[in-house]
Each structure stands twice: as C-alpha cells, then as structure tokens.
Amino acid sequence: MMNRRDFLEQSGKFLLLTGAAALAWDSVLAGQPEQAPNYRMTDHWWAMFIDVEVCIGCGNCVRACKTENDVPAGPAYFRTWVERYHIPKKPLDPLDAEDHPTVDSPNGGYDGFPERYEEGDAGKSFFVPKLCNHCAHSPCVQVCPVGATFESPDGVVLVDKSYCLGCRYCVQACPYGCRYIDPRTNTVDKCNLCYHRITKGLTTACCESCPTGARRLGDLKNPQDPIHELLRLHKVQVLKPQMATGAKVYYNGLDGAVR
Amino acid sequence: MRQTFKDAEHLLRFAGLFAVGIAAFFALRAAFIPKGFGELGHYRAGALEDNRQRLPRFAGAAACGDCHDDVRQTLRTGKHAGVHCEACHGPLAPHAADPIATAAKRPDPLSLCPVCHQKNVARPAAFPQVDAAEHAGGSSCTECHVAHNPGLE
Numbered sequence: 001m002m003n004r005r006d007f008l009e010q011s012g013k014f015l016l017l018t019g020a021a022a023l024a025w026d027s028v029l030a031g032q033p034e035q036a037p038n039y040r041m042t043d044h045w046w047a048m049f050i051d052v053e054v055c056i057g058c059g060n061c062v063r064a065c066k067t068e069n070d071v072p073a074g075p076a077y078f079r080t081w082v083e084r085y086h087i088p089k090k091p092l093d094p095l096d097a098e099d100h101p102t103v104d105s106p107n108g109g110y111d112g113f114p115e116r117y118e119e120g121d122a123g124k125s126f127f128v129p130k131l132c133n134h135c136a137h138s139p140c141v142q143v144c145p146v147g148a149t150f151e152s153p154d155g156v157v158l159v160d161k162s163y164c165l166g167c168r169y170c171v172q173a174c175p176y177g178c179r180y181i182d183p184r185t186n187t188v189d190k191c192n193l194c195y196h197r198i199t200k201g202l203t204t205a206c207c208e209s210c211p212t213g214a215r216r217l218g219d220l221k222n223p224q225d226p227i228h229e230l231l232r233l234h235k236v237q238v239l240k241p242q243m244a245t246g247a248k249v250y251y252n253g254l255d256g257a258v259r
Numbered sequence: 260m261r262q263t264f265k266d267a268e269h270l271l272r273f274a275g276l277f278a279v280g281i282a283a284f285f286a287l288r289a290a291f292i293p294k295g296f297g298e299l300g301h302y303r304a305g306a307l308e309d310n311r312q313r314l315p316r317f318a319g320a321a322a323c324g325d326c327h328d329d330v331r332q333t334l335r336t337g338k339h340a341g342v343h344c345e346a347c348h349g350p351l352a353p354h355a356a357d358p359i360a361t362a363a364k365r366p367d368p369l370s371l372c373p374v375c376h377q378k379n380v381a382r383p384a385a386f387p388q389v390d391a392a393e394h395a396g397g398s399s400c401t402e403c404h405v406a407h408n409p410g411l412e
C-alpha cells in the first residue's frame with residue numbers, strides 16, 4: 001500500500017496538472033477574437049416575422065435568395081420558397097372529396113404563381129413563405145453525427161460545409177423540410193439567414209426584396225427592434241408547434257390548414 | 260516504494276501499455292480534431308467565419324439613397340415607400356460599389372409590374388391588382404403611372 005507521503009506526492013502532482021490545464025483552457029477561450037470587428041455575436045438573437053396576410057406571392061424572395069446565395073437552379077433546391085394554399089368553400093356534404101385544402105409551389109414560387117383558381121370558387125387562398133426556422137432546440141443540430149451543423153451564439157443555425165459528410169441525417173430530421181443536398185459539393189445547404197449580410201448590418205436578401213414587408217428580419221435581443229412590436233400586436237404562430245423545436249420564424253395569420 | 264512494487268512487474272507492464280494507449284489516443288485526437296472544435300460548442304468555431312465569407316449581391320436600400328436622393332424623396336410620399344430599390348431593380352451591389360463601371364438597367368414595366376400586380380385569387384383582396392392584358396390594352400405601365408410614386412387610378 002502507498003504510504004501517506006507518497007499519496008500526498010501523487011495527488012499534489014495531479015492537482016497541479018489539472019490546474020495548469022484549466023488555465024490553459026481559459027486562455028484558449030479568451031483568445032478567440034471577434035471576426036467581424038463591430039459585430040458581437042452575444043448581442044444578437046436573430047428571428048424572423050412573416051405576415052401571411054400581406055404576402056402576395058410575387059416570388060421576389062425566392063429569386064433574391066437564389067441570386068444572393070448561389071443556390072443551384074431547379075425545383076429541388078431552395079433555401080426559401082413560397083407555398084400557395086387553397087381551401088375551397090365548405091361544401092354542403094361533409095363527405096365530399098373536394099373539401100380538402102390544396103397546396104402548390106411551382107418551382108418554389110420562383111416564377112410566381114400562375115392563376116389556377118376561379119375567382120368565385122375560393123373559400124380561402126393565401127401564400128406562405130417558408131425557410132429554415134433557426135430552431136432554438138433544433139432537431140437537425142441534435143442528429144448531426146459530426147457537429148457540422150450548429151446553432152451560432154447569435155441564434156442562427158449554420159452549416160459547416162468543410163466538415164459535413166453528406167450523410168443526410170439532418171435533411172431527414174428537419175420537420176420543415178428546409179435542408180437540401182447541394183449537388184455540386186454533396187454537402188448539406190440551407191438558409192443561413194444571409195449570415196454574411198446580417199453580421200454587417202444589412203438585412204437578409206429575402207427581406208430586402210420583399211415589396212410588401214411580409215418578411216422581416218428581427219433581432220430579439222435589441223429592445224428597439226420593430227419585431228417586438230410586431231409580436232405584441234399580432235397573433236403569431238410557429239410552424240409545427242407540436243414538434244417543440246423552438247422555431248424562431250413567427251407567422252401572423254397562419255391558417256390551421258398550413259402544415 | 261520498492262517494497263510496494265516488489266513482484267509486481269507484470270502490473271507495471273500493463274500500466275505501461277495503458278499509458279502508451281492513452282498517450283496515443285490524445286495524440287491522434289489532437290491530430291484529427293480540427294482547430295477550434297469545441298470552443299463555442301460542438302462545432303468548429305471557424306465555421307462562423309466561413310459563413311460570413313460571401314460577397315453581398317444586394318446592396319440594400321440605404322446604399323441607393325446616397326446618390327439617388329431625388330428618387331428616395333419621390334418614394335417617401337407614395338404607395339411604394341416600403342418597396343426597397345432592389346426589389347424592382349435587382350441586385351445592385353456592384354453598381355453601388357462602382358456606379359460608373361457597372362450601370363444599372365431600367366426594368367421593363369410590362370415585365371416587372373405584373374409580377375406583383377397581376378390579378379390573383381390568392382392575393383389579399385385589398386392589394387391593388389389588375390389583369391395586365393386588359394388593364395391598359397398592351398401599353399406600358401409607366402405611360403400612366405409614375406413607378407416611384409404610383410397614384411390611385
């Protein structure tokens with residue numbers, strides 16, 4: 001058995017080493033410089049407000065996003081897209097098969113929405129723009145096997161393209177279907193809230209090009225941000241609240257038929 | 260100490276193997292885990308900077324008013340006050356950076372205006388919309404409307 005002197009000797013050495021390691025770790029963390037000189041991540045918590053009652057389905061946001069972020073052309077690749085919901089007038093016979101809502105999103109709304117419905121027959125008809133919801137408790141972040149997708153300290157769910165394996169687990173896990181595989185790199189891509197713009201004080205490309213103000217970027221940590229007023233004055237909902245994802249895209253006027 | 264470790268060389272060899280294994284583990288870990296991983300969370304901290312590496316293609320409405328203040332004043336009082344410049348004029352970051360070298364193109368009204376104002380059942384009823392083909396019999400929108408300050412006609 002070890003005697004007391006040896007025990008003290010061994011434990012002393014151990015403690016010294018752990019203490020030194022702890023100090024070294026602290027210096028590593030402290031030494032991480034802020035990359036964008038005036039932008040401090042901890043000062044921001046990004047969200048978005050979308051007003052379904054105002055969206056006109058022009059498709060500006062879809063085109064702007066594809067242009068700004070070099071998204072591949074074609075109907076399978078979108079960082080943001082617009083859906084048109086059409087809910088016919090309730091028929092007298094509740095078993096009538098015509099009763100169900102229909103959704104369409106021709107090329108994601110990139111070329112607008114050609115008229116499909118007669119003026120008289122619409123019970124309700126509206127557009128719903130969709131994008132990554134930058135969930136606070138994101139399922140995609142949870143399932144990534146390597147840590148290639150993550151939530152930044154300012155609330156944006158980002159993808160590390162150099163680290164992504166292309167396993168597609170996150171594509172499957174996202175309840176909103178907002179992730180896709182970029183065919184050029186075989187890695188995952190999705191809306192990153194135009195991180196290269198918002199960290200410089202610009203707004204996202206989709207909000208910039210929205211003519212009606214249906215889409216508005218918001219910084220929840222900024223007390224002067226208009227999003228606080230919008231959230232207070234409107235009855236807001238998130239998509240799929242039952243999934244408890246902590247989604248940060250808030251919709252005004254979201255109908256129950258929207259999935 | 261010597262008394263404790265008498266007849267225990269086999270244990271020492273075993274401990275030595277473990278020590279080598281653990282050292283090898285930490286060495287490989289240091290080699291394979293990329294720099295910055297784990298600093299801010301379970302991800303590579305450098306990815307934040309990677310996501311910032313893109314040149315904006317849209318300059319933002321604030322940039323346009325610096326030179327085009329007259330248009331900004333016209334817009335301010337009209338129905339298009341909330342419409343940002345690039346919503347109609349397209350991405351203009353190169354033009355904002357160097358206005359002489361990169362000219363901006365004036366959009367064609369008949370191709371542009373119906374994108375928003377074409378009659379569509381799914382659009383809010385209060386939103387001004389017309390059937391572009393019938394509304395003006397094929398003449399250009401700007402023959403009657405001032406694009407930056409469209410009147411109520």
